[in-house]
Structure formats: structure tokens, C-alpha cells
């Protein structure tokens with residue numbers, strides 16, 4: 001797999017107005033315990049069911065060497081108490097034990113950066129984190145917006161320099177077609193370069209999430225500026241290529257409970273649960289499903305054609321009203337409608353069949 005984006009918890013210390021999932025927010029008391037425990041209960045089975053070999057074929061046919069895959073760990077915020085000690089550090093230890101050095105993925109984390117300290121940074125490096133993405137550089141993260149971001153970025157740069165962590169350019173972390181947006185001061189770091197490195201990004205207009213995903217608080221607060229022509233599926237973090245897990249450019253997302261999705265935006269129903277079965281077994285089993293092939297092709301509008309939904313039908317289902325009362329059109333809404341009404345029962349039936357086969361093979365083994 002080229003890239004797996006694993007949201008380990010919904011717990012966060014912020015409640016940003018643009019956030020794509022309303023479950024990312026502060027929790028206290030028993031509710032915090034529940035949300036952290038969800039990740040604690042799942043992480044060891046998720047790690048056991050990740051691919052044994054994360055390397056993939058490169059897009060460049062002239063290169064026969066394989067590309068190291070990456071595992072991006074995210075929240076919410078993984079560095080807050082008690083997420084850090086109860087969930088995140090034990091998971092990092094389990095990840096370090098899972099692969100021999102040649103097979104292991106690059107381990108990256110996403111954090112707002114405002115709770116990062118030199119001591120936590122040392123912990124991350126000691127536990128095998130290769131990449132730290134400071135994902136808060138935009139005008140939505142309170143306290144980091146506008147001119148304030150420059151002091152914040154300087155303090156991060158100083159902390160990183162003290163620890164010997166180099167700054168990488170955003171372009172080398174992303175799909176080649178998106179490179180260039182934040183190039184400048186930073187170094188290009190290849191995927192195979194495991195020197196500790198960090199980068200900055202955020203929900204900036206010129207980046208691939210510039211319009212904001214029409215989800216969660218971005219939708220409720222009327223902040224997403226997508227149109228029907230904004231095909232998030234064909235962008236990085238969308239569903240395109242998710243089935244091509246042997247090749248560069250493939251990416252899937254996993255939720256705190258192990259739910260597997262073709263995109264970071266999250267479909268209205270998961271493909272399966274990585275807590276239950278190997279990730280690639282789920283993808284192999286579902287690879288012939290026409291709706292998922294349409295997503296894989298970056299053409300979500302075609303997802304219902306095999307079951308009688310024309311492109312016009314799909315488009316008609318692709319409108320929602322946001323929190324400002326605006327009618328917003330986007331293929332992700334049509335995708336939601338199709339998953340809810342047509343695909344969710346199909347996916348659940350396939351899951352039950354796979355689990356039955358697993359149970360039978362366990363008995364006969």
C-alpha cells in the first residue's frame with residue numbers, strides 16, 4: 001500500500017470551525033475515557049491486519065526498485081493526555097515490533113503542533129516516527145491564524161533544529177501533481193529517506209483541500225466552497241486508486257474502530273473492518289464491485305450505473321443544504337446517497353461471507 005491514513009481517535013483539544021468530522025472535539029471525564037478506549041481496543045488487531053509488505057511498484061516504469069509505503073497516524077490530536085500515553089505510544093511500540101526494517105512503512109504523524117514539546121518530540125523520535133506533519137497552518141486554527149502563524153512556525157523550526165529534525169517540502173509528501181504549493185525553504189525528502197523530518201501544511205486555499213471537504217463542521221458552518229465540478233475523489237485523500245494497493249498512488253483510510261474507507265473524507269458506510277480481517281483481503285474481495293471500481297477510477301458519478309443509477313440520477317442526489325442555507329452540489333453527496341441506499345447492504349453481505357470463510361478456515365486449520 002502506498003499510503004494508509006489511520007485516524008486513531010476522535011479526541012482533540014480543539015473544535016475547529018472547518019473540521020470535516022464533528023466527532024473531532026474535546027471530551028472530558030467518562031466520555032474522554034470512552035473515546036480513547038475505542039482506539040485502545042482496536043489498535044493491536046488493526047496493526048496485525050496491515051500489509052506484511054508496505055512497498056509498492058513505482059509509477060515510473062524506468063525504476064524497478066520498489067517504493068516504501070507510508071502509514072500516517074492522525075487524530076483528533078494524538079499528543080494530548082491521555083491519548084498519548086494510553087493509545088499512541090503503545091501503538092507506536094506495536095508498529096516498531098510489526099515489521100523488519102526493510103518491510104516497514106515510513107511512519108508519519110499529523111499534529112496541530114501546539115502541544116508538541118521537546119520532551120514529546122524526543123519520545124516520538126525514540127519510538128520510530130520518521131515524519132511529523134504540522135497540519136495547522138491555516139486561518140481556521142485559532143491562535144495560529146494570520147500573522148500569528150509565523151511566530152508559531154519559528155518556534156516549531158527552532159525545536160526541530162535543536163533535535164536534528166530536518167524540514168521537508170510539502171510537495172515530496174504528496175501526489176506529484178500537487179507538488180510546488182509550499183516549496184521554498186525546505187528540503188526534498190524521498191520516501192526512502194528515513195531521517196526524521198517535519199513539514200507544515202493546513203487548509204490553505206491553494207492546497208488540495210482548499211475548498212474544504214463538505215463534511216462535518218465545514219458543512220454545518222457553511223464554509224465548504226465545493227461545486228459539483230470539485231471532484232475530491234480524484235485528488236489526494238480521495239478514493240482514486242484505492243484498490244490498486246500494489247502501486248504507487250494508492251491510499252485508504254482507517255477509523256479508530258478499524259473501519260476501512262476508500263478515502264479520508266469517509267464514505268457513508270465502511271468497506272469492512274481491519275480489526276476483523278486483513279486489509280488487503282477486504283480490498284481483494286471487493287475489487288470487482290462496479291461502484292468501487294468507479295471510485296477507483298476517480299469517477300464517482302459512474303458508481304451506480306451497473307445498478308440502474310444513471311449519471312443524471314447520481315447528479316440529482318448530489319445536492320445538500322449547508323448551515324448557511326446554501327444549496328451545495330458535490331459528488332461526495334451523491335456517493336453518500338448511493339452508499340446509504342444501495343451499497344451498504346451489499347458491503348455488509350460480503351463482509352458476512354468473508355467472516356464465515358474465516359471462521360471455517362479457523363476451524364479446519
Ligand code: SF4
Nearest residue numbers: 012014016019024076
Ligand atoms: S481540524 Fe484538527 S485540530 Fe481542529 S478539531 Fe479537527 S482534528 Fe482537531
Ligand code: SF4
Nearest residue numbers: 233239263300332335
Ligand atoms: S466521492 Fe465518495 S469515495 Fe470519493 S472522495 Fe467523496 S466520499 Fe470518498
